[in-house]
Amino acid sequence: MSNIIDTLADASPELARLRRRRPEAVENAELTFTALFEPADEGDVPLAWRYGVAAFVAGLTGLPTASAFYRELLEDLEDQAPGLAEAVDAAVARGASDGPYWHGDFVLFGDVIGEASEQFAAALDFAHLLVVHPKDSTAAVIGHLQTAGWSDNGIVTLAQLIAFVTFQLRVVHGVRVLGGVDAGGVQRASMSGRAHGVADPGWEPGPRTLLPEVVAPTKFVEHSLGWRAWVPSLDKSEFTDEHRDALLKPERIDMEYFRLLARDPEVLKARTLTDLDIFYNTDGGLGRAERELAATVVSRLNGCEYCASVHQGRAKQEGGDAEAISRLLDEGVTADLGTPLWNALRDAAVALTHTPIAFSQQHVEALREVGCGELEILDLINSAAFFNWANRLMLSLGAADVPKRYR
Numbered sequence: 001m002s003n004i005i006d007t008l009a010d011a012s013p014e015l016a017r018l019r020r021r022r023p024e025a026v027e028n029a030e031l032t033f034t035a036l037f038e039p040a041d042e043g044d045v046p047l048a049w050r051y052g053v054a055a056f057v058a059g060l061t062g063l064p065t066a067s068a069f070y071r072e073l074l075e076d077l078e079d080q081a082p083g084l085a086e087a088v089d090a091a092v093a094r095g096a097s098d099g100p101y102w103h104g105d106f107v108l109f110g111d112v113i114g115e116a117s118e119q120f121a122a123a124l125d126f127a128h129l130l131v132v133h134p135k136d137s138t139a140a141v142i143g144h145l146q147t148a149g150w151s152d153n154g155i156v157t158l159a160q161l162i163a164f165v166t167f168q169l170r171v172v173h174g175v176r177v178l179g180g181v182d183a184g185g186v187q188r189a190s191m192s193g194r195a196h197g198v199a200d201p202g203w204e205p206g207p208r209t210l211l212p213e214v215v216a217p218t219k220f221v222e223h224s225l226g227w228r229a230w231v232p233s234l235d236k237s238e239f240t241d242e243h244r245d246a247l248l249k250p251e252r253i254d255m256e257y258f259r260l261l262a263r264d265p266e267v268l269k270a271r272t273l274t275d276l277d278i279f280y281n282t283d284g285g286l287g288r289a290e291r292e293l294a295a296t297v298v299s300r301l302n303g304c305e306y307c308a309s310v311h312q313g314r315a316k317q318e319g320g321d322a323e324a325i326s327r328l329l330d331e332g333v334t335a336d337l338g339t340p341l342w343n344a345l346r347d348a349a350v351a352l353t354h355t356p357i358a359f360s361q362q363h364v365e366a367l368r369e370v371g372c373g374e375l376e377i378l379d380l381i382n383s384a385a386f387f388n389w390a391n392r393l394m395l396s397l398g399a400a401d402v403p404k405r406y407r
Helices: 005-011 013-019 023-037 046-060 066-073 083-093 115-132 139-147 152-178 239-249 250-254 254-262 265-280 286-301 303-318 322-331 340-353 361-367 372-396
Strands: 226-231 398-401
Touching: 005 013, 005 066, 005 152, 013 152, 013 265, 013 372, 023 152, 023 226, 023 239, 046 066, 046 083, 046 115, 046 139, 046 152, 046 372, 066 083, 066 152, 083 115, 083 239, 083 250, 115 139, 115 152, 115 322, 115 372, 139 152, 152 265, 152 361, 152 372, 226 254, 226 340, 239 265, 250 254, 254 265, 254 372, 254 398, 265 286, 265 372, 286 303, 286 322, 286 340, 286 372, 303 322, 303 398, 361 372, 372 398
Parallel strands: none
Antiparallel strands: 226 398
């Protein structure tokens, strides 16, 4: 059976078999793709817009095979969206940037797309933010989407689509490098840093935008954090059997984050099952603490205080070096983590998080030198890639909140 990631990665039979040591992750990443790009019901997000946003994300990320794949899907719908593929090409050229960065310009695409597609232009504004500087997300960004005509269900699907593609491309690239294909890295879409934009795009929260009272963390912390949504979650009374099934655990209906993602239940279920296999399938491969380390490194670099707070704790619970993890939170991703293994894992996770992706044969060789086999390296790729998905959802759909007991 064909698999999109295997195909785009040009994975050898050996690597394809190795990926299936994490069978639920492989199967559910594919099911996520199907739910997002081959839905039984397009709902509020037309197929052409889905393909166009994905082609834009792939173009910014710098993977030619993936760019061509999504662009071909878009070209197949030329009769439904004439000229959209060319407009996306122009948007990629405008938005090419090195990331992740914080407190940077917002790049806008309305004049590239044209007034007739204000809603799609807003999707590209949102996608550029999520791909290159997700830390700069605010409630006003949600207001921008809502003002442009995006429904709440559509916003959740759009955020999932963008975040999923950032995960998918990092797995594709990592597998290509692990297999010796494109060992020199991706085509860099930008050699000059950040694309020019505006410091303040003038967006404001809309009438439907939630503005919960939160106390934002001022640093990366080693205690638990709360999280509050900017997009209305489903009310418990609205949950169908499909929504409840997507939660996997009944108690998650009491969690705002899961009630929000349940607006697209098929994607939520597949995403959660992907997550569980990547981090909890301990049939060989990388240790649990090291997978959680990768999640923490990615979250620290992307600026997601919530995810970093959760996964630094899990890394410690699994036996990770608490002092090294504290240094990572305090000093950032250049901190010395104490051992050659952890420093090599850190370097690889950082390279996988950069846009365009910087992971190369050099990182593979460094991991091998500290004792990592092929499955351990694949686990590192999966773990780092997944938190490029998770961070973008947490940062774009709501805000971290310091619980009262820690204020």
